[in-house]
Amino acid sequence: MSLLEIRNITKRFGGVLALNDISFNVEEGETKGVIGPNGAGKTTLFNTISGIYRSDKGQIIFRGQRIENLDSHRICSLGIARTFQLSRFYRGMSVLEHVMVGYHSRMKTGVLEAWVGSRRLKREEMTAREKASQALRVTGLEGSATKLATALSAPEQRALELAQALVVEPRLIILDEPAAGLSTQERKTLVELILTIRQQGKAILLVEHDMGVVMPVSDEVVVLNFGKIIAQGTGIQIQQDRNVVVAYLGGD
Amino acid sequence: MQLGKFRAFLIVYVIAAIVSANMGIWWQSMLTFAGITAIASLGMDLAIGYAGQITLAQPAFVAIGAYSSAILTTRYDVHPLLGVVVGLVIAGLLSYLLAFPLVKLRGFYFGLATLGFAEIVSVINHNAIPLTGGTQGITMIPYLSIGPFVFDSALKQSLLVWLVSVFLVFLCLRLGNSRVGRAYRAIRGDEIAASVRGVDIRAYRVQAVVICGLFGSLAGSLQAHIVTTVCPESFGLALLIKYLAIIIVGGLGTFWGATIGAVIFTILPEILPVPLDFNPLIFAVMLGIMLLYMPNGIYGAVSTMLRRFRLTYIIKWKS
Numbered sequence: 001m002s003l004l005e006i007r008n009i010t011k012r013f014g015g016v017l018a019l020n021d022i023s024f025n026v027e028e029g030e031t032k033g034v035i036g037p038n039g040a041g042k043t044t045l046f047n048t049i050s051g052i053y054r055s056d057k058g059q060i061i062f063r064g065q066r067i068e069n070l071d072s073h074r075i076c077s078l079g080i081a082r083t084f085q086l087s088r089f090y091r092g093m094s095v096l097e098h099v100m101v102g103y104h105s106r107m108k109t110g111v112l113e114a115w116v117g118s119r120r121l122k123r124e125e126m127t128a129r130e131k132a133s134q135a136l137r138v139t140g141l142e143g144s145a146t147k148l149a150t151a152l153s154a155p156e157q158r159a160l161e162l163a164q165a166l167v168v169e170p171r172l173i174i175l176d177e178p179a180a181g182l183s184t185q186e187r188k189t190l191v192e193l194i195l196t197i198r199q200q201g202k203a204i205l206l207v208e209h210d211m212g213v214v215m216p217v218s219d220e221v222v223v224l225n226f227g228k229i230i231a232q233g234t235g236i237q238i239q240q241d242r243n244v245v246v247a248y249l250g251g252d
Numbered sequence: 253m254q255l256g257k258f259r260a261f262l263i264v265y266v267i268a269a270i271v272s273a274n275m276g277i278w279w280q281s282m283l284t285f286a287g288i289t290a291i292a293s294l295g296m297d298l299a300i301g302y303a304g305q306i307t308l309a310q311p312a313f314v315a316i317g318a319y320s321s322a323i324l325t326t327r328y329d330v331h332p333l334l335g336v337v338v339g340l341v342i343a344g345l346l347s348y349l350l351a352f353p354l355v356k357l358r359g360f361y362f363g364l365a366t367l368g369f370a371e372i373v374s375v376i377n378h379n380a381i382p383l384t385g386g387t388q389g390i391t392m393i394p395y396l397s398i399g400p401f402v403f404d405s406a407l408k409q410s411l412l413v414w415l416v417s418v419f420l421v422f423l424c425l426r427l428g429n430s431r432v433g434r435a436y437r438a439i440r441g442d443e444i445a446a447s448v449r450g451v452d453i454r455a456y457r458v459q460a461v462v463i464c465g466l467f468g469s470l471a472g473s474l475q476a477h478i479v480t481t482v483c484p485e486s487f488g489l490a491l492l493i494k495y496l497a498i499i500i501v502g503g504l505g506t507f508w509g510a511t512i513g514a515v516i517f518t519i520l521p522e523i524l525p526v527p528l529d530f531n532p533l534i535f536a537v538m539l540g541i542m543l544l545y546m547p548n549g550i551y552g553a554v555s556t557m558l559r560r561f562r563l564t565y566i567i568k569w570k571s
Contacts, residue, residue, distance in 0.1 A: 050448050076450040084448075090441025093434070100431075101438045105450030107431050111459065114430035115423045121430060128431070164449055 001064055003028045003203050004049075004080075004172055009058035009068075011041075011048055011227075018044040019055070020227040026172065031194070031204040033214040033235070036224035037247060042207045043085060045224070046174050049205075050082045051075045063171070077105035081165035082174035085207075087157040089149045095160060096145040099132035102164040106131075135167040139193065154181045162193070172203045179213045191216055223247065261508075265418055269411055280406035282519055284478060287413035288471050290514035293498040294420055294507060295467025300496075301504030302428070303460035304440030306363035309350065310495055312373035313465040315487035316343045317472025319377065322390040322482045332396045336473040340466055347465030351458040366461075370492070377484035389483030396477040409478050416474070417511060420467065424507045436460060440505075490532065497535040501542045503549025512550050 002025035011019040018041050026032050034042050047053045049060060051072035060068040067075050081102075090098060107128060109121045136142045139159040144152060149160060158178055165173050175194070179187050187210065194217045198204060208214045214221065215235045223231040223244050231241040238244050272280050292314050299305045320339035324330035330338075354365045377384050384390070396403045396412070403409050427433045435456050438446035447453045476482050498517050502509030521531050546553040 052444060052448065071452070071454070072444075072447040073450050073452045076448060082448060084445065088442045088445035090438045090446070093437055093441065097434055097437075101434050101446065101451065102449050104431055104435055104438075109431055111427060111432050111463070114427050114432050117426060124431070168450060 002026060003030075003063060004205075005059075005061040006045075006049070007059045007061065009045070009048060009055045009060065011044060011053060011055050018227050019048065022058070022224075022227070022229055024222050024229060024232060026203050026205060028171075029198070029201050029203055030219050031198050031206060031217050033218035033221040034205060034207045034224060035209070035211075035214060035221060036230075039226075040224040041227040042224055043176060044227075046082060046176055046205070046207065049075075049174065050080060073105060076168065076170075079168075079171035080174065081168050081170035081172070083158075083161035083165050083176055083178060085176040085180060087161050089157075091150070093149060094146050095141060095149050095152065096129070096132055096136065098149050098160060099135050099163050099167050100128050102135070102167040103128045103131050105168060131167050132163075135163040138166060138196070139163040140189075155183075155186045158182065158190075166197070170202065172205065173197060174205045174207075176207050177209065178206070179208055179210045187213055261418055261421075265414060268414070272410060273407055277406045280410045282522060283515075284406060284410040284413050286515045286518035287410060287417045288475050288478070289494070289498065289518055290417045290511045291413070291420060291474070292468045292471035293495050293502070293510040293514050294417070294424060295464035295471075296495045297499045297502070297505060297507055297510040298424055298427075298436075298467070299460045299464035301499050301506070301509075302424075302433075302440065303436035303456070304359075305457050305460050305464075306359050307351075307366045307461045307464055308363045308492055309347075309366040309370040309373075310464065310468045311487040311489075311491040312370040313343045313347060313468030314472035314475070314491070315373055315377055315482075315484070316346065316465075317469030317474075318476040318482045318487070319384055319390070319472075320469070321473040321476040322393050323383065325394050325477075326390055326392060332394060332477055333398065336396075336470065339469045339473045343465045343469030344462055347462045348458060350465075351461040355454050355457050374484060374488060377487065384484070387484060389481055391481045393476050393480045393482070395480070396474070403477070413474055413478070416470070421507050421511060428507075432456070432459075437505075493532065493535060497539050499549075501538055501549055503551035503553075506549060506551040506555075509549045509551035516550075 004026040006022055006024050009019050009022040022045060034045070036042055044053065048055050051070055055068055058068065059066055062078060062080060065078065067078065090101065107124050109118070109124050113121045133142065133145065136145055139162050141156060141159050141163060144156060152160060158181070162178065179190055182190060191213055194204065194206070198217065206214060206218065218235055220233065221235050221238045222229055223238055223241070225247040230243040230247060231238045233241070272283055292310055296310050299307045317339040320342055321332065321335040324335040324338055325332055350366065350369050354362055357365060378387055403412055435446070435451045438451055439453050439456055443453050494517055498513030499510050501516065502511070502513030517535065521528060521534060524534065526534070542549065548556070
């Protein structure tokens, strides 16, 4: 059984067929790259996996459980985390608080306990803080813990996206164009970080345009165009695939 | 940190209590009304200011609390405290039934739907004469009592109401420091991101609206036992506008802001040499000025000033 099975996923937006019968698997600990020209359906695919969109047809199976009809927060607590291409922030909250929100699904205390100020609440808060600080350390943001998230620089913002995904200790992380807007040096750091995450045994679904980021880390690559998979295989295989060349460079 | 603040305000409460004990009944009554308004406004501040859920049905929940207390204590000889509890249960249930199916609606449309609910409640209050007494309302509501202690004087009432009010602010501050508080702020900031990161947005949105309704009901019950009459006129659109003005002027999501706003909007209309009919105009003007010059409300502006003052003081001291 694969960690994640995408089976015949189809998604329409009015007249536009954004995802057309998509099927592929992600194994435990595997890093799978997803590439394709702009508008190929990569972000739509990720939004469908994380529950923001509901597919019209098909199934998504995570660790043997069907998740295509679940709410996003349920999908998160089952072990899938994702980052957003354009960093999404909560106004007025600090960097540390952002990551602590990320840990929300692993905590249990509710309103009544908050009002009473129970010991379990205090313990949970401490754990949340530690986990959040840890995630900040891994992504290099410990110094900015108390800054407002909106005050971060662009690469720091991407790091925060990653920290929020890591804190929940997911089995599968979906990275939506993590290298966008980063300099060459920053991309190298990103690749190292992705490899570290991979070493921890997490599976990674990675969407990126920069082949310099995708190829070194991916075990396999899926190529999308116009909502369909046009090629699947190792990095070398797909680079030589005729369909892929045509899709990126146009017809003869 | 919040605990320390609470101790500070407890001290303020005690001082204010001693001061009001020596003032006239008019002043004590004014403070009592301000306190009741503060409780209802606090609920709004939590739901709208803090959690970003635009619920506009608060006057209806204040009415539910008021009428529950009134009907149960005048017609069925129920003990006032039990009446308060029943009001809370009804308000809690109705706010849940209101919010749960509507939770798929976005912001503005959710607000319109809650407004519709408020209107339904208002129509019932005006017309269900056997139940609510229609436009005449209900009179001769007994005072609140805890055991042998009866809250029959303006002073006793204001002490009770303010104790409850300050305590509720404390609860809200506690909530803010917890996982739930962060969830509310995350939902307010970016619902989809929060959802993807594990926050059950539907559950928390409903919860915020329910807590708001509960605060409203409590305020209404207290009002019934202090004014000793209820009539449907008091729970209309004007009250909603007052609450909105209060939480915006006080400072959205600051909790103490709702209290400060309530005091201002209760006392100001009384001391201005202008007829009470001008209230909506005054509120609108104040709202406009605040949004232009102090978008974080009074509490926000004072906090910022204090922070800057502390900073310049530290800088001066170090140099």
